[in-house]
Amino acid sequence: MRTYYDTLSIEENTCPPGCKACSEVCAVAKHERGGDGYGIRELHLAEVGAHLAYTCNQCSEPACLDVCPTGALAKSPKDGVVRVETKKCLGCGLCHMACPYGGIDFHAGSKRASKCDLCEGDPKCVDACPVKAIRFLKTKSIVEHLHKDPFLSGSSLCIGCPAETAIRFVMRAMGEDTFLFGGPGCAVNMFNGLGTRAMVSIPAHASNMTSVPSTMTGVKRYYRKMGKDVRCVAFVGDGLASDVGFQPLSGAAERNENIIFVCYDNEGYMNTGVQRSSTSPFLGWTTTTPTMGRRKGKLMHSKNVPLIMAAHGIPYVATAVVSQPEDFLMKLMKAKEIKDGMSYIHILSPCILGWGYAIPASLDVCRAAVETNYFPLWEYERGQFRITHEVKNPKPVADYARLLKKFAHLSEEDVGALQKVVDERLKQLKALTGMACL
């Protein structure tokens, strides 16, 4: 397996014009530790709109190492940092000439090569940046987890189904010492495989629809009693979470069990023939809310399950989509760290069969749902609502509805009605984000 290291991540073209905060604080930090020069430089080219900072990439195969005549440069296997051993550095400048990324500072008067050493684990530029364009990603542990997929390759889910992507993503992020729970639904295929072999290499239990939260409660409490910290994670559909298994879910939330409940919402009973569920959308087609004649699909609004879960006052609730993996991962990592109560994550999971769109379009549908505010990305953390992905120029919901056959019957007027629902929900959410607590 490859090794991964914590790293600096710099967002491009967000620097305020003329800002030198990062390089100035870097020079001071270097000076304080007996060095000189810079470990990060900024550049401002107003004519082409380029305002960015750059630093050493701490490459996996650093070109600077190859040309150092004295072996003064070395990449630490521990933290991945490429360091200059001052005693051995000639100050010849070859490393500076070999680095294609401007990662080594060397200028007139330099006595030695100077470069970023991540301030030995506490990069000073991160806090100095006024627009938070520089982040120190402690990704080592996360990325390592991401390479431990507990599922076998292949599954009996429909080709292109984003629920498979989501469950693999969730379980990789959760890492070791995790128990997986589920119930009847599409994703249970990820537990049982094709009947003759197990699909999953961690303890996984599929119970019936009404007993998932209670089963998780029991397992979690047992291990707590045994003095072992394990994570109990459910991955269930909307039929289970919002309809059939809602009472035990609400009960577990009310008891504030320390479990992580992930619902992949495909807005219906897609596994049994595309019947409506309580999260099926307003005016959407299902086999039980048909669109024949004057019928216009489902006439009731969908149940806003994540908001209801937040109303329980549990520590963490969030919405997520697989098309925004960074946002999704951030939320999973937050849920993973919570030791004093329940977390609930609600994923919009488009269904190729039940919603009617072409196989490769799952991620496009997810993105459109976010960009039209049909499915806003938000979180509720210990009393505080926050929109995690603010859509700057939201598109009309028509752009989302157009992608899906389940909305093909909508007239212009109907789309307007759907837009109204979307607008009201967003307004409601924004009002909540402005409140200190619920």
Added chain:
Amino acid sequence: MAKRKQVIVGSGTAAVSALRQLRAAGCDDEVVVLTMEKHAPYSPMSLPYVLLGKVGPQDIGMVTDDFFDRMAATFVRERKVISVEPAAHRISYGDGKSERYDRLLIATGSDPIVPLKLKAAGALGFHVMDDCIALESELTGTRRVAIVGAGLVAMELAAALSERGHEVIVIAPRERILRSAFDEEAGGRIIDLFTASGVRVNMKWGEAAEAERRGAGARVRFSGGNEIEADVLLACLGVKPRTALVERSGIEVDVGITVDRRMRTTVPDVFAAGDCVEAADFLTGKRAVNPILPSAADQGKVAGANMAGKNSAYEGSLPMNAFNFFDHLALSIGKVAAGGDEVLIDRRNGSYARLVFTGDALAGASFLDADVDAGVIRNLIRKKIPVGKYREDLLRSPREVGYWLMNEAEKRQTVSKEE
């Protein structure tokens, strides 16, 4: 499959780099590394800095003490290879013994050029550790050092010795200094900076016509009619590939050992890399000797990969030099001579920048005391990144515009890869 025996002659940059690459490529053959010196691997590049006292001789080791153990290679010192017999796959040593190889890498480096007349008058060359030790002992108690030559080594030594407090006189045979790396104007500016720091640089003195020992020192008369007397006389007139061992072996030698893009010589199973070879030049595609460390490192890598049975090709030598003297920094990459190309020069704020364009891409650049990331500029040349309408901008703000161009090009490349 039985393990092969890979023999590497030399222990400089190319040799070490080849050994690393052999192992990185997964080759588990037996490897023997031979050097004629008694020292562990070091780069001759370090020696002027040792003389200056910036680093100790114990700190310039190119690799750690356990390197050869980690690489599972046998390192043999003071073993000089005098001939190669490709048909028998054998090499012979000075002591009459010989050894078989399955694959051979010649990485013998170069010899300094010291004219016989100067040698007879006691002139020292400066190329290997022993030269450095010899010079160090000569310097004790002496004042005046004359350096014949005006290349990079000559100028580096001049700066180092001047900083050590010696009176230094540089004698340039021709009308320019550092001619392989800098144009006339940059050279002139560098001479001015040396003069300002108390180093006398004499131009166009020609070759040494007469030379004799004079007490502990020497006296030399040059073809231009000038004479010099000095306590220590140094000859730094460049280097020539060290190819004596392949004479009469059938391995083709022009100026250096000729190699193809895979670092193969003209006979099977014999590879060569580093200062001793004549390999493809990046800009012209023709073979040329380019005795600089980065080329040796790249060539060693390519040779090592191919010796391990992989297929690796050398992109060609791109000349590059960083010259750090007193408090100044001169950088040069790629093409210097203008020959029909567009040349832009900037002389603001006491710095000097010169860009040479071939078509829409940069082919050469040199800087004196400019704010620039030389590696980024080198990357623009290597990747032939089109500069387009940003030439003047690149000249004025080489660091910023250079980085931006490189960054945009990398982004485009990533996008096209994804597509």
